[in-house]
Amino acid sequence: MAVGQVLSLNKANKLSKKNKYLEIWRQHKEKYILIAPFGIIFVCFTVVPIIVSIVLSFTSFNMLELPEFVGLRNYINLIVNDSVFLIAIKNTLLFAIITGPISYIMCFGFAWLINELPPKIRALMTLVFYAPSISGNAYLIWKLIFSSDMYGYANAWLMKLGLISEPILWFDTKEYVMPILIIVQLWLSLGVGFLAFIAGFQTIDKSLYEVGMIDGIKNRWQELWYITLPSMKPQLMFGAVMQITQSLSVAGISMELAGFPSVEYAGHTILTHLYDYGNIRFEMGYASAIATLLFFIMMFSNIIVQKLLRRVGE
Amino acid sequence: MQLIMVSRRASGKKVVKMIRTRRKRPNRSRTVDIILTLILGLFGIFSLLPLIFVISNAFKPLNEIFLFPPRLFVYNPTLNNFKDLFIIIGNSWIPFLRYIFNTVFITVVGTLGTVIIGSMAAFPLAKYNFPGSKVMSNLIVYSLMFSGAVTALPNYIIMSKLGLIDSYWPVIITAVGSTLGLYLMKNHMVQIPDSLLEASKIDGASEYRIFWSVIMPLSKPAWITLIVLSFQSLWGTTGGTFIYTEKLKPVSYALSQIINAGIVRTGVASAVALIMLIVPVIVFVISQSNIIETMATSGIKE
Numbered sequence: 001m002a003v004g005q006v007l008s009l010n011k012a013n014k015l016s017k018k019n020k021y022l023e024i025w026r027q028h029k030e031k032y033i034l035i036a037p038f039g040i041i042f043v044c045f046t047v048v049p050i051i052v053s054i055v056l057s058f059t060s061f062n063m064l065e066l067p068e069f070v071g072l073r074n075y076i077n078l079i080v081n082d083s084v085f086l087i088a089i090k091n092t093l094l095f096a097i098i099t100g101p102i103s104y105i106m107c108f109g110f111a112w113l114i115n116e117l118p119p120k121i122r123a124l125m126t127l128v129f130y131a132p133s134i135s136g137n138a139y140l141i142w143k144l145i146f147s148s149d150m151y152g153y154a155n156a157w158l159m160k161l162g163l164i165s166e167p168i169l170w171f172d173t174k175e176y177v178m179p180i181l182i183i184v185q186l187w188l189s190l191g192v193g194f195l196a197f198i199a200g201f202q203t204i205d206k207s208l209y210e211v212g213m214i215d216g217i218k219n220r221w222q223e224l225w226y227i228t229l230p231s232m233k234p235q236l237m238f239g240a241v242m243q244i245t246q247s248l249s250v251a252g253i254s255m256e257l258a259g260f261p262s263v264e265y266a267g268h269t270i271l272t273h274l275y276d277y278g279n280i281r282f283e284m285g286y287a288s289a290i291a292t293l294l295f296f297i298m299m300f301s302n303i304i305v306q307k308l309l310r311r312v313g314e
Numbered sequence: 315m316q317l318i319m320v321s322r323r324a325s326g327k328k329v330v331k332m333i334r335t336r337r338k339r340p341n342r343s344r345t346v347d348i349i350l351t352l353i354l355g356l357f358g359i360f361s362l363l364p365l366i367f368v369i370s371n372a373f374k375p376l377n378e379i380f381l382f383p384p385r386l387f388v389y390n391p392t393l394n395n396f397k398d399l400f401i402i403i404g405n406s407w408i409p410f411l412r413y414i415f416n417t418v419f420i421t422v423v424g425t426l427g428t429v430i431i432g433s434m435a436a437f438p439l440a441k442y443n444f445p446g447s448k449v450m451s452n453l454i455v456y457s458l459m460f461s462g463a464v465t466a467l468p469n470y471i472i473m474s475k476l477g478l479i480d481s482y483w484p485v486i487i488t489a490v491g492s493t494l495g496l497y498l499m500k501n502h503m504v505q506i507p508d509s510l511l512e513a514s515k516i517d518g519a520s521e522y523r524i525f526w527s528v529i530m531p532l533s534k535p536a537w538i539t540l541i542v543l544s545f546q547s548l549w550g551t552t553g554g555t556f557i558y559t560e561k562l563k564p565v566s567y568a569l570s571q572i573i574n575a576g577i578v579r580t581g582v583a584s585a586v587a588l589i590m591l592i593v594p595v596i597v598f599v600i601s602q603s604n605i606i607e608t609m610a611t612s613g614i615k616e
Contacts, residue, residue, distance in 0.1 A: 024445050030521035031438035035450070038435035041491040046457055049468035056468070063471070106357070113354045123602055127595070128358050131365060134598060136550040136566065136590040140573060141364045141371075144580065153367070156383040187364065192494070192543070192609075199609035220342060234613020241458050241614065249461035271463050278467045279555055287467055295464045302459040306614075 074289035103189035111197035177266035193239035200235035371584035440503035
């Protein structure tokens with residue numbers, strides 16, 4: 001009797017649960033149908049790949065045989081035995097710590113300065129700063145600027161000025177590779193975040209500045225800190241996300257300009273290391289461990305910076 | 315604020331014009347104004363200089379390219395580099411039109427897909443609360459926090475299991491699945507007043523109808539932005555690891571092969587770079603005001 005009661009209760013529960021889902025479906029059917037195409041692509045090609053990547057990072061997998069579970073071996077090898085990976089990490093973090101904040105400040109600063117110009121000039125200057133980031137492979141011109149012979153612009157001018165007597169082998173000298181890559185990255189980095197800032201400045205309520213003046217704001221710097229920055233917080237956070245992701249995923253410019261592999265791995269980054277193991281050696285398990293680490297580095301730094309930015313103007 | 319403009323009159327005389335705009339805000343010291351304008355100008359030059367190199371190299375004859383010291387501007391502009399480019403193109407193993415077709419196909423289908431599928435998903439996420447909508451919105455914000463490079467390998471495995479490798483589709487699907495456009499679209503749609511939706515509902519419109527006749531016309535700046543962003547990323551695609559059959563490769567791959575031929579082809583390479591650069595720039599100039607309007611709502615809310 002008691003058992004029967006429990007069973008029927010269970011059944012009723014299940015039924016009402018099913019009804020609940022049906023009810024939700026009936027109510028929101030059209031919305032789910034609208035989302036479905038994107039949702040399927042998003043799940044298949046963003047969510048699942050991350051899970052696959054995490055799972056594969058605990059295996060040894062060469063695309064031909066079935067993956068074999070190896071526990072933490074990939075991670076241990078990466079951190080303990082792979083000295084090139086340590087160079088890659090060092091380079092990537094150094095790169096990100098320099099280009100991330102500088103290009104963020106450049107994006108914001110230039111947007112701030114451009115905002116005070118008359119509209120026509122504002123549009124022109126926006127284009128001037130934004131153009132490099134959409135210029136496709138025009139950045140290869142830097143290969144010519146830092147070319148190793150005396151026809152390279154940098155060498156030619158330095159020689160003409162008498163600062164050097166023979167051409168510098170820019171991309172074959174360990175010390176120069178990173179600084180040049182940083183310059184090129186900064187040149188490329190005024191992208192979507194920059195546009196968001198430009199737009200953000202235009203949406204700030206102008207009357208806030210008048211109120212601020214009455215409240216005793218004396219100069220542009222106080223205005224910036226007490227009025228502009230707090231009003232721009234959402235854009236600031238969006239720009240930060242764009243910048244962090246960008247500065248941690250440097251690979252293309254390093255491989256194109258410094259070569260692959262670069263001299264003494266001077267331009268080696270986590271992503272070029274990933275490329276090496278994933279696309280050349282087909283050690284998918286090991287490559288997945290690299291990808292997973294990079295994923296967590298990106299998420300972690302983004303979440304920290306978001307937390308910090310929430311305090312702006314407080 | 316003060317701007318000094320140097321303009322050249324027809325007579326050739328230098329006329330220094332002082333344009334004094336009404337000072338909008340009094341909290342400005344003139345010295346700092348000048349310093350900041352100088353900084354802006356300096357970095358503007360830094361930003362433009364390499365592009366000027368590209369442009370002038372594209373029109374330089376061979377003897378000017380090998381001049382020492384190199385000159386920034388071209389003295390005897392010539393179209394030879396473009397002619398050479400056409401000769402190389404004409405001799406290519408695969409008819410060059412095929413590369414162009416590949417790029418056009420990928421760009422058009424990818425962009426259409428991104429805009430249609432992206433705005434379809436953005437609308438319910440922006441305007442309604444329903445089970446799962448919060449989770450989805452958060453996932454989209456989080457997905458902005460890592461780059462596609464992280465998921466490239468498993469994506470390759472999945473694409474190959476689906477038998478899509480060596481076709482246009484992996485490139486197109488990856489573009490359609492990118493979340494930045496959807497995110498911008500959603501934020502822009504949030505501003506559309508709810509009363510409009512309610513009014514159309516009272517008139518008996520279905521969600522699909524609301525989406526098509528109310529939401530889409532009102533979010534024109536957002537989808538124009540989406541078209542531009544998607545175009546920019548697909549226009550330069552080389553197909554990467556997804557496409558290896560020569561005749562399926564896009565233009566930008568074929569052109570990068572020409573660039574890689576070495577220093578002798580510097581002029582031709584610059585001509586190539588100029589062509590690849592000019593298209594997205596023109597697209598941006600045309601759509602700039604729409605993009606800025608969309609970007610105004612790009613912020614991440616707490």
